[in-house]
Amino acid sequence: MSGGAGLSTHVLDTARGRPAQGIRVELHGVTGPLREKFAEAITNADGRTDAPLIERGRLVAGTYELTFHVGAYYAEFPTASTPPFLDVVTLRFTVADAGAHYHVPLVMTPWSYSTYRGS
Structure with a gap:
């Protein structure tokens, strides 16, 4: 593998x-139908992983x-939606330019989420 500026994420609870x-x-x-695990991490106090998911x-x-395993997080904070409405949020995306940095945040509530390609 060569080039690339890496891949990072963070999670914001709005x-x-x-x-x-x-x-x-x-x-x-x-x-295709195959999935290969590259990394696993836990978000820190800033909602980020301690290191990029891909360096x-x-x-x-x-x-x-x-x-993102958000159900366990929201189970800690009872809401009108108990058990939490969201459990696991999966974002599938494509990296077209391996020389660019990809930052893929999750912005969430117990009932909804959004994402974007950040910088």
Whole structure:
């Protein structure tokens, strides 16, 4: 593998107005029906993983899945939706330019989520 600026993520809990600490995040590479686990991490107090999920220079073009285990996080904070409405959020996305940095955040509440390609 060559080039690449890496892949990172963070999780923001907009219902509570803060970063989401303690969310398990998994990264898989996807090729057709096959999924290969590349990384797993837990978000820190800033809602980020302590290290990029794919380090600089190791990112390659292809399809990836980020899986966020948000149900356990929201189970800690009872809401009108108990058990939590969301359990596991999976984002499938494509890396076209392996020389660019891909930052894929999750912005969530107990009832909804959104994402975007950040910088």
